Amino acid sequence: MVVAPDGEVIMFRSYEPPGYSDYHGRANSSAGRPESMVKVVSENGVLEGRIFRSKDHGLTRTEDKARVYVPEEYKVRAGYMYRKIIQTKDGSLMSSMSWRDGKNRNLAAMRSSDRGKTWHFVAMIAFDFSGRSVSSEGFNETSLLAMPDGRIVSFMRSGASYTASLGSIAEKESDADTLFSYKKQTPLYSSSSVDGGKTWSHADPIAPFGVWPDAVRLKNGIIAVSYGRPGNWLTFSPDEGKTWAPTVQFFNDLYPPDCGNYFSIFEVAPDILLVAYARTDPNDRWKSDIVGTYFQVKRAKK
Numbered sequence: 001m002v003v004a005p006d007g008e009v010i011m012f013r014s015y016e017p018p019g020y021s022d023y024h025g026r027a028n029s030s031a032g033r034p035e036s037m038v039k040v041v042s043e044n045g046v047l048e049g050r051i052f053r054s055k056d057h058g059l060t061r062t063e064d065k066a067r068v069y070v071p072e073e074y075k076v077r078a079g080y081m082y083r084k085i086i087q088t089k090d091g092s093l094m095s096s097m098s099w100r101d102g103k104n105r106n107l108a109a110m111r112s113s114d115r116g117k118t119w120h121f122v123a124m125i126a127f128d129f130s131g132r133s134v135s136s137e138g139f140n141e142t143s144l145l146a147m148p149d150g151r152i153v154s155f156m157r158s159g160a161s162y163t164a165s166l167g168s169i170a171e172k173e174s175d176a177d178t179l180f181s182y183k184k185q186t187p188l189y190s191s192s193s194v195d196g197g198k199t200w201s202h203a204d205p206i207a208p209f210g211v212w213p214d215a216v217r218l219k220n221g222i223i224a225v226s227y228g229r230p231g232n233w234l235t236f237s238p239d240e241g242k243t244w245a246p247t248v249q250f251f252n253d254l255y256p257p258d259c260g261n262y263f264s265i266f267e268v269a270p271d272i273l274l275v276a277y278a279r280t281d282p283n284d285r286w287k288s289d290i291v292g293t294y295f296q297v298k299r300a301k302k
Contacts, residue, residue, distance in 0.1 A: 105138030159186030228261025
C-alpha cells in the first residue's frame with residue numbers, strides 16, 4: 001500500500017478466494033493468501049492482477065485491473081505482488097514480485113509510472129546461487145523501504161516454513177514430496193539499491209528466521225522491522241541498517257494457523273509504533289482477533 005501525494009491510497013488485492021491452496025492442500029489458511037496473485041492473461045506473457053484505490057482514506061474504494069510485464073525469458077505464468085509499495089525519488093511507484101521456478105522462487109523489483117495501472121520489471125533483487133545453502137525456498141515476501149538519501153532497502157523471507165516453525169515435522173516426509181524444504185529454517189535477509197532498483201547489493205541476514213517482514217523508518221531515524229514464525233518479533237537499527245539490536249519477541253501464539261504470524265507496523269505519532277497482528281482463538285485455531293500493541297521507540301541516551 002502507498003499513499004500518493006494527493007492522498008490517494010493504492011494497494012494490491014488478492015485474486016485468491018477463501019480456501020485457496022497452492023501447497024497441495026498442506027499448511028494453508030482457509031482465509032486466502034495475503035499476497036496478491038497475478039496470472040497470465042494473454043499469449044505474449046502479460047500478467048494481470050487487481051488493485052484497489054481510495055480517495056477518502058479507505059472509507060470507500062474502487063477496483064482496477066493492473067497489467068504486469070515480465071521479460072519473456074523468465075517464462076512467468078503466475079506470480080505474487082507484495083503489499084509494500086513505495087514512492088521513489090522520481091515519483092514512480094515500486095513494489096516487488098516473486099514467482100516460482102521449480103521448487104525455488106525468483107524475486108524482482110517492479111516499477112509503475114502510471115499509479116499502478118501497469119508494472120514493469122526493473123531487476124532481480126536477490127538470487128540464490130548456492131542451491132539452498134542460503135535459503136530453503138528462494139527469496140520472497142518482501143518489504144521495501146525508501147530511505148531519505150534515495151536508497152531502497154528490501155527485507156526478504158528465505159525460509160521459516162510453517163511446519164518447521166511449530167516443531168511438528170513429519171520425518172517420513174521427504175523433500176521430493178514437498179514443494180519446499182520444510183525441514184529447514186533460514187534467515188531473514190536485507191539488500192539495498194542506490195540506483196533506483198536497477199542493481200542490488202549482496203543479501204545479508206539480519207535475523208535467524210522470519211516471514212512476512214514489514215519495515216518502517218521512524219522520524220527519529222530508527223529503522224524498525226517486524227517478522228514472524230515462530231512468534232512475533234521486532235528488531236531495530238539505530239544506524240540506517242548497519243547493525244540490528246535490540247531484538248524483541250512480543251507475542252507468541254500456542255498454535256497459530258499458517259499466516260497467523262503475518263502482521264504490520266506503522267508509526268502513528270513521533271516515537272510511537274503501532275503493531276497490528278492476529279491473536280488466535282484458543283478454542284478454534286482457524287479464528288483470530290486482530291489486535292494492536294503500541295511501542296515507544298526512542299534512542300538510548302548516551
